[in-house]
Amino acid sequence: MLKVKDLHASINGKEILKGINLEVKAGEIHAIMGPNGSGKSTLSAVLAGKEIFEVTHGEIEFNGKNLLELSPEERSREGIFLSFQYPIEIPGVSMVNFMKTALNEHRKHKGLDPVTASDFLKLMRERKELVEIDSALTNRAVNEGFSGGEKKKNEIFQMAMLEPKLAILDETDSGLDIDALRIVANGVNKLKRSDNATIVITHYQRLLDYIVPDFVHILYNGQIVKTGGKELALELEEKGYDWIKNGEQN
Amino acid sequence: MNQKSTAISSKESLISLYLDNLDLIKENSAETLNSARQSAIENFKLLGFPSAKNEKYKYIKVEPFFQKEFEKYFTPRCISFKIDDIFRCDIPSLDTHLALVLNGFFLPNKSMLVELDNGVIMGSLAEASKKYPNVVGKYYNSLASNEEDGLVALNTAFSQDGVFIYIPKGVVLERPIQIINLLMSDENQMVQYRNLIVADENAQASIAICDHTLSPSEFLTNVVTEVFTNKGANLDVVSMQNQHNESTQFSHVFAKQERDSVLSTNTVSLHGGVIRNNVHVLLNDEGCENHTYGLALVDRNQHIDMYSFIDHAKPNCTSNELYKALLDDQATGAFNGRILVRRDAQKTQAFQSNNNLLLTADAKMYTKPQLEIYADDVKCSHGATVGQLDMEAKFYMQARGIGEREAKLLLMFGFAHDVVKTIKIEPLRERIDDLVNRRLRGELSRCHNCPMHCC
Numbered sequence: 053m054l055k056v057k058d059l060h061a062s063i064n065g066k067e068i069l070k071g072i073n074l075e076v077k078a079g080e081i082h083a084i085m086g087p088n089g090s091g092k093s094t095l096s097a098v099l100a101g102k103e104i105f106e107v108t109h110g111e112i113e114f115n116g117k118n119l120l121e122l123s124p125e126e127r128s129r130e131g132i133f134l135s136f137q138y139p140i141e142i143p144g145v146s147m148v149n150f151m152k153t154a155l156n157e158h159r160k161h162k163g164l165d166p167v168t169a170s171d172f173l174k175l176m177r178e179r180k181e182l183v184e185i186d187s188a189l190t191n192r193a194v195n196e197g198f199s200g201g202e203k204k205k206n207e208i209f210q211m212a213m214l215e216p217k218l219a220i221l222d223e224t225d226s227g228l229d230i231d232a233l234r235i236v237a238n239g240v241n242k243l244k245r246s247d248n249a250t251i252v253i254t255h256y257q258r259l260l261d262y263i264v265p266d267f268v269h270i271l272y273n274g275q276i277v278k279t280g281g282k283e284l285a286l287e288l289e290e291k292g293y294d295w296i297k298n299g300e301q302n
Numbered sequence: 303m304n305q306k307s308t309a310i311s312s313k314e315s316l317i318s319l320y321l322d323n324l325d326l327i328k329e330n331s332a333e334t335l336n337s338a339r340q341s342a343i344e345n346f347k348l349l350g351f352p353s354a355k356n357e358k359y360k361y362i363k364v365e366p367f368f369q370k371e372f373e374k375y376f377t378p379r380c381i382s383f384k385i386d387d388i389f390r391c392d393i394p395s396l397d398t399h400l401a402l403v404l405n406g407f408f409l410p411n412k413s414m415l416v417e418l419d420n421g422v423i424m425g426s427l428a429e430a431s432k433k434y435p436n437v438v439g440k441y442y443n444s445l446a447s448n449e450e451d452g453l454v455a456l457n458t459a460f461s462q463d464g465v466f467i468y469i470p471k472g473v474v475l476e477r478p479i480q481i482i483n484l485l486m487s488d489e490n491q492m493v494q495y496r497n498l499i500v501a502d503e504n505a506q507a508s509i510a511i512c513d514h515t516l517s518p519s520e521f522l523t524n525v526v527t528e529v530f531t532n533k534g535a536n537l538d539v540v541s542m543q544n545q546h547n548e549s550t551q552f553s554h555v556f557a558k559q560e561r562d563s564v565l566s567t568n569t570v571s572l573h574g575g576v577i578r579n580n581v582h583v584l585l586n587d588e589g590c591e592n593h594t595y596g597l598a599l600v601d602r603n604q605h606i607d608m609y610s611f612i613d614h615a616k617p618n619c620t621s622n623e624l625y626k627a628l629l630d631d632q633a634t635g636a637f638n639g640r641i642l643v644r645r646d647a648q649k650t651q652a653f654q655s656n657n658n659l660l661l662t663a664d665a666k667m668y669t670k671p672q673l674e675i676y677a678d679d680v681k682c683s684h685g686a687t688v689g690q691l692d693m694e695a696k697f698y699m700q701a702r703g704i705g706e707r708e709a710k711l712l713l714m715f716g717f718a719h720d721v722v723k724t725i726k727i728e729p730l731r732e733r734i735d736d737l738v739n740r741r742l743r744g745e746l747s748r749c750h751n752c753p754m755h756c757c
Contacts (some may be wrong), residue, residue, distance in 0.1 A: 100701050128703035143715025147695040153712065154702040161703070193716070210702060 053078050053251050054218055059110035061098045067108070068094040070274035075261040076218065079186060079246045083285060085258055086271035087293040093137060094255045096222040099136035101127050115217070116300070128154075129161035131217030135224050142194040150194045151176070151213055165170075171186045179212040183239040201232035205301075208239040215243070220251045225259040237262030257289035272296050312369050313350045317343065319374065320459055326376040330579060331462035334431040335496070338443045342458035349452035361636035361668050362578055362607045364453065367550050372492035372522055376462065377408035384719035398480035398510065405485060406495035406523075407463045421470040422507075424479060427498055430466035437468060441500055444554035445528045447582065454554050457526045461496035464525070469505035469535075478508040478727050484518040485549070487525070497527040501535035501563075508727050514737040515545040523551040531563040533587070538568045538726050542734060545574040547604065554580045559619075561587035568725055570734055571598040571606055572741050585612070585619040585647075592621040597721035599741055610639045612654075614647040617677075623654040626721050628714055628742075629665035639671040641684065647677045654684040659691065659717050699727040714742050 059072040068091045076082055086092050096107050099112065101124035112119040119127060142150070147271075155175075156166045167175070172291055176190060183205045195203050204224055221240065225233055240250065240263055252263055260282065268284040269276045277296060278284065286293070320327070320343055328336045351368065352359035399416070402409040402425055409424035415425035415433060424429060431438035448455040465481050476687075484492060501507055515521055531537045533728040545551060551574055559565050571577050583592050598606040612621045627635045637656045658667040671684040691713050699709035718738045 058715070102697060123704050123706070124697060124700035125705050125709075129700055136698065136701075140692075140695045142695045142713065142716060143690075144697070144719040150702070150704075150712065153708060154699070154704050157705060157708070214702065216340050260366040302660050 053115055055111070055113040057111045057113075058241075059095075059112065060099070060108045061094060061105045061114055061169070062108055063105050068105070068274055069098065071110070072271075072274070072276060074269065074276065076249045076251060078217075078249055079249045081244070081252065081263060081265045083263075084251060084271050084276075085255070085257075085268060085283075085285060085288060086234055087297070088255075089223060090271045091122045091274045092157050093222055096134055096220045096251075099127075099220055100132065125157065128216075129158050133211050133214060133216030133219045135211060135219065135221045137223040137226065139195050139203040139207055139216055141196045141198075144254060145194050147192060147194055148176070149188040149268070151190075151210065152174075154210075155213060166224070175213065179209060182212050182242055183209045184235050185209050188215065200227040201229065204232065204236055205239075208236050208243075212243055214237065216248065218249050218251070219243075220253065222253045223255065225254055225256065233259065254269035257285045260285045270296055312345075312365070312418040316368065316456065317347060319654075321624070323376050327460065327462060330377045330428075332428040332431040332434060332437045332438075334442050335428065338448075339459050340499070342455045345448045345455035346452050346459055349450075349455060350539050350704065351452050352443065355365065357419050358451075358609055358638060359607075360638075361634070362576070364552075364578075364606065367522055367527045367576070370494075370520065370522070371490060371546070372520070373489040374492050375405065378409075379405070387438045396532075398478050399475075401425065401465050401467075401479065401481045402493065403465055403481065403483045403587070405462075405487060405491060406493040408465060409484075411721075415466075418506040420473045420475075422465065422473060422475060425466060426463055427466040427496055428463040428745055430498075431470075434468075437500070438466065438498065441528065441530055442498055443528070445530075445582075445584070445591070446526050446554070447556070451580075453552050454526055456556070456634070457494050457496065457524050460494045461526065464495035464497045465499075467499045467507075467509065469501045469507045469537075471502045472504045473507075474505070478510055478730070481509065481511045481747070483511070483513045483523075483525075484516050485514070485521045485545070487519050487521075488517065490520040492522045492524075494524045497525070499527065499537070499539070500530045501532060501537045502577060504534040505532070507534040510730055511539065511541040511542070512729065513541070513543045513545055513551065515549050518546065518548065521545070521549040521551075523549070523553075525552070526556070529557040529565070529567075531557070531559045533560045534562050535560070536548055537566070538563040539565070540725055540730060540734075541567070541569045542737075543569070543571045543574050543577055544578075544737075547573075547575045548603065549574055550576040552578045552580075554582075556582045556584075557592075558584045558586050559590040559592060561651065562589035564591045564593075566593040566724070567724070568593075568595040569608075570722070570738075571596070571599070571600070572737055573599070574604065574606075576605045576607075579609065581610045583610075583612045585614050585616060585621065588616050588618045590616075590618070590619040593698045593724065594621070594623045595721050595724050596625040597718055597738075598627040598635060599718065599738065600627065600633035600634060600635060603631075604633045606633075606635040608635070608637045608639075610654075611640045612652065613652045614643040614652060616639065616644075617646060617648045617650065620651040621653070624721060624724070625656045627656065627658045627667060628717060629667055630661040631750075632662075632664045634666045634668075636668040636670075637671045638672070641674065641682065643673075643675040643680050643682065644676050645676040648679045649682040650677060650682065652680070652682040656686040657717075657720075658686075658688045659714070660688060661714075663693065687713070709714070711739075715739055718742070
């Protein structure tokens with residue numbers, strides 16, 4: 053589904069990603085872990101198409117398409133979903149209007165007619181239950197005045213509405229209490245199918261108790277330095293990132 | 303018989319225009335209005351047009367607009383068309399009491415003055431002042447600042463008619479009143495008229511005022527509206543300005559609030575060549591609540607000039623101001639908002655906010671919030687921002703599949719909606735949301751069903 057080959061990316065001339073190789077197949081869950089500043093969020097932003105990052109070398113192929121040639125909106129319509137670490141507040145734009153516009157753009161891309169008002173409301177109701185999001189929230193402006201937990205739930209709600217092929221969860225666990233974490237993880241697990249894939253970017257092993265990965269990659273200094281199964285996360289939790297950092301030096 | 307004069311409208315020629323046509327002006331008006339003219343023209347002689355030295359008018363040169371050649375009529379012209387044929391307001395679910403003004407003169411549907419069963423009076427100001435000289439005389443020209451602003455004095459000297467609305471004591475008007483000001487002429491025309499709105503004790507009403515141009519000629523409008531909310535009254539006034547690029551409008555609203563009254567004004571400038579909106583509010587007794595809102599969408603070479611003055615003269619009043627402008631292309635705008643809290647106006651709460659969005663590097667906005675506080679136990683705040691579209695928010699929407707153009711439009715719409723959402727009349731609010739949306743898309747700058755191309 054996703055093939056990243058020797059990806060280099062920089063911001064303002066400073067190289068952040070220094071040769072990433074990653075392959076994600078349908079049905080898989082990959083976790084990317086790493087210390088602060090290792091390039092985790094840059095990787096997710098580059099995958100989603102954020103323009104301030106310049107890809108200087110390498111390829112990204114997504115379902116046979118060259119991802120680097122696509123605009124952020126085209127990537128989304130092709131099935132990539134980025135759950136933001138810091139979801140943006142958009143005052144004045146209602147959740148309903150926002151979600152309906154997004155959904156219809158996706159439908160248009162697939163050659164489908166715009167969703168009817170009643171079908172849309174039905175879908176909203178259904179997907180809201182999935183993430184146990186308060187109904188009142190979807191009547192408000194996008195993320196405006198939402199608590200940290202509500203914002204993260206809202207990301208997963210949007211994911212449920214758009215049903216992506218590849219979901220990238222960027223630090224979705226940060227700022228969540230244990231109950232909210234469980235709800236968010238539950239939502240992700242319910243959306244899991246054999247024809248979609250998930251990349252979970254996280255600092256801590258905690259989230260991986262709930263979303264169990266098939267692969268764990270350790271990102272350090274712009275490169276994936278270690279890949280293993282879910283037990284790698286436990287090992288990392290136990291030994292700390294110094295283990296990786298020191299390992300580099302040896 | 304129609305009488306007209308062609309005037310080169312500088313100060314001197316306006317004064318001689320006044321003197322030459324005084325008989326005609328008076329004949330087609332009423333005693334209350336006529337009795338205010340002499341001192342008003344004297345004031346205008348003294349004041350002239352506001353110049354750039356006048357802090358209030360720093361970003362707009364007034365006089366050049368009056369130097370152009372305009373026709374000026376002092377009698378209403380005969381109307382040979384049925385108004386329904388050319389103008390149908392496109393707010394289908396807005397069931398209103400409708401009043402039409404054509405080029406500054408009230409346009410009667412059946413009669414010049416309508417009196418509803420509950421005592422509400424609406425119609426021609428001139429006619430009302432003949433029939434109810436005591437009511438009109440009590441309020442007319444008692445608020446307008448003829449001694450301070452040459453344009454207001456000029457209006458008082460020339461105004462012959464306009465709309466009069468009176469809501470009697472205790473009457474709650476369910477249906478909104480809608481005033482539609484139409485400008486239509488084959489020639490370039492200058493129009494000056496006057497509105498007077500009185501909500502008596504504990505009365506409640508909503509008023510929507512729509513300004514339209516129906517022909518492509520150049521128009522110069524100078525209009526004064528005086529609004530009185532008496533003790534316990536609750537009045538909601540929404541103005542929508544939708545005029546073409548060759549139109550210039552100077553609008554002066556003067557409002558006075560008495561004890562425990564509530565007044566909301568919301569001015570939405572959808573389209574217009576040059577627009578100057580002055581709102582003066584005097585909080586004249588305790589317990590008043592005032593909301594003053596403004597939204598302007600300007601592009602190309604348009605200019606919007608917004609001025610507000612909230613005078614907290616008495617204690618325990620609240621005022622809340624929000625002005626927003628969205629400027630595209632080479633458009634320019636100015637906001638000058640003054641809040642005055644007088645010495646004995648303790649426990650005042652006054653808030654003012656002005657936010658502006660510049661869509662291009664060439665668009666310009668000047669903003670000047672002013673707070674003058676002479677009392678010591680008050681809660682006041684003011685703030686102004688000038689910024690660009692939020693790129694993070696744009697990316698967020700794109701990451702959800704929303705195209706770049708659509709994302710920008712949603713952001714602009716969201717920005718404008720902050721002001722529109724304060725409109726209490728629901729069909730009107732939805733309608734204005736829709737107009738704003740289409741205005742931003744460049745699809746429309748006129749009402750949907752109206753066959754005339756205003757803009």
